[in-house]
Amino acid sequence: GVSRTDNYPARKLGVRSAMPTGLALKLCPHLTLLPGRFDAYKEASNHIREIFSRYTSRIEPLSLDEAYLDVTDSVHCHGSATLIAQEIRQTIFNELQLTASAGVAPVKFLAKIASD
Numbered sequence: 001g002v003s004r005t006d007n008y009p010a011r012k013l014g015v016r017s018a019m020p021t022g023l024a025l026k027l028c029p030h031l032t033l034l035p036g037r038f039d040a041y042k043e044a045s046n047h048i049r050e051i052f053s054r055y056t057s058r059i060e061p062l063s064l065d066e067a068y069l070d071v072t073d074s075v076h077c078h079g080s081a082t083l084i085a086q087e088i089r090q091t092i093f094n095e096l097q098l099t100a101s102a103g104v105a106p107v108k109f110l111a112k113i114a115s116d
Contacts (some may be wrong), residue, residue, distance in 0.1 A: 004036060041065075044096055051091050055084055068108050 058070035077083035101113030
């Protein structure tokens with residue numbers, strides 16, 4: 001099998017998404033492997049997209065856990081994209097108990113870099 005995702009402590013040890021499980025275990029011997037729960041991930045993704053839609057209709061989904069939002073015309077947070085991102089992250093945590101990252105920039109490429 002392969003690693004589908006990893007947490008930040010595992011990343012610090014070199015574990016990456018799509019890495020063969022054997023290699024991941026060599027890099028991180030105390031790694032805990034869990035079975036995937038696609039239905040739960042899809043449900044969380046739908047809920048997060050619903051949260052996004054409260055702020056803008058201009059949503060470009062990339063995957064279950066990633067999307068670009070254009071909040072240029074949003075009236076939320078006095079139009080501040082940075083404040084909107086902070087509020088969205090807090091709302092995701094409040095409603096789903098999940099952490100989220102966000103990058104704010106004038107172009108998608110820079111927003112992606114800012115989110116990492």
